Amino acid sequence: MKGTHRVVVSTKRLKYDFVIRRNITIIQGNSATGKTTLVDMIREAVNNTSGASVDLVCDKKCFVLDGTLWKEQLAAVSNSIVFIDEGNEFIKTIEFSKFIQTTDNYYVIVTRESLPTLPYSVEEIYGIKTSGKYGKLEQKFNEFYRIYGSDIYKESIHPDTVLTEDSNSGYQFFKSICNDSHIKCESLNGKSNIFQYLNSNDNENILVIVDGAAFGSEMHRVTELIRDKKEIAIYLPESFEWLVLLSGVVKNSMLYSILERPADYIESKECFSWERFFTAILIDMTKDSYLAYTKKNLNSVYLTDTVKKSILERIKYIKLN
Template sequence: MKGKHKVIVSTKRLKYEFELRRNLTIIQGDSATGKTTLVDMIRDFVNNPTGTPVEVICDKKCHVVEGSLWKEQLSGISDCIVFIDEGNEFITTVDFADKIQKTDNYYVIVTREALPALPYSVEEIYGIRTSGRYGTLKQSYHEFYRIYGTDTYEDKVSPEIIITEDSNSGYQFFEHVCIENGLKCESMNGKSNVFHYLNKHKGEKILVIADGAAFGSEIDRVLQVIHGRKNVALYLPESFEWMIMDADILKNNTVRSILSNPSEYVESKLYFSWERFFTAILIEQTKDTYLAYAKRKLNPAYLSGAIKESILRKMNIIDLNKKDE
């Protein structure tokens, strides 16, 4: 499955309306915010579509998966939107991540826990709030709102240390930039180590660079550990490969079209996260050129003056230039 899919779930008194654009969507929030009610309504419709007051409108079939037979239930579902309510412990397991990785469904998971086995985006974590859009005597309208953004800075960022989540090409690029400008650069060798590093290092000016497309499971605790600290900023682009393509270095109309609306190109059965998709596209579009890209080892062409500066300019108010002595 790919593309954006609008879902409307309603009764005469209650209505949910939202749009899904990736294969993994997380719904968080406190009790009594309507999360379980949404799943209950979908379950009622699926189990008894003609005998329930619930109406579900979507271009894809919706299902609820739950309980100890979740694997059997999933095996019979294809090209659908699957809802899973909190309390189903299987969502935290590697087994669950493995099972859904090669499916062509979209998944909407209600959970207050982080799910480190799943590569979900910081931009696809939502809460539910009730809107007054329909008035107090009419339908109660529930809407999704995004909980986390992709950066945590308002003013100019001038770090002393950059940390990246892994040691691949992105780290190699920023390590080179840091060496040129007298800054430190460290690889965390895994996104879960970002939190531990920030918890130990509280004096330096730190810029965290991580793949926003798969950092969703870490964002809450990272934001908690840096709360109130003015010396830490997060920069969470979709991925380093996305940064390269967004800088328009390739001058490629195919890439421009993809970046303008990625949902229409990312096939969920092939790419568990958008980070994997952008990596595949960059490798494909630069094959047999001087910009040929490899994930593990950075092509030195990306460190040349004009190309390097094009990438850095896309970071807006983040300043990595050499500091005056």
């Protein structure tokens, strides 16, 4: 499934109106904020299509998944938006993560816990905010980068240390930039190691660069940790490949449309994370050219002054040179 899909579910007293943009949407929040009510209303509308007290409007079928037979239920669901309420322990398992990556559904998961087995975006974590008698989804982590307080963006950031989550091309690019500017740059070999590093290091001006498309499970504990640490900043591009495409270095007639509305082009069954999609697009658009891109080893052309400048210009407020 691809595209954005609006869901409107309502009774005479309550109404939820929101748009699903990616294959995984997380709804968080404390008790009594309307999370379970939303799922219950979806369930009622789906199970009682005739004479139901709940109206459900969506261009895709909706389904509520729960219980120990989740796999058998899910095997019969296709091209649908699947809602899962908190309390279903299977959402934490590797088995669930692997299974849904073979499906063409979108998933809306209610949980107060992080789900490290799932690569979900920081931009698709929501809370439910009630206004009058209507409820709507409101993004919690909807900023492109996250620095424990919006005021910090008014000034440029000059880090002493730059951290990346892996050692692939993105790290190689930023390592080169940092070497030129005598800034320490380290790869932490996995997003889960970022919290441990930040928790054990003080008195450093640190910039953390991670793929926002898959960092959702780490976002809460990292932002809680650095809330009062003004020397730490987080930059959250979709991925390094997305940043390259955004820079204008690659010329392609379709590129503007893809970057403007990526959901219209990303088939969830083929690219479970948007990071995978942007990697595939960059590789395809540069193959057999001097810009030929690979994930593991960065083509040296991306380290030339002109290309480096074009990419760095897309990173606002952060000064690495």
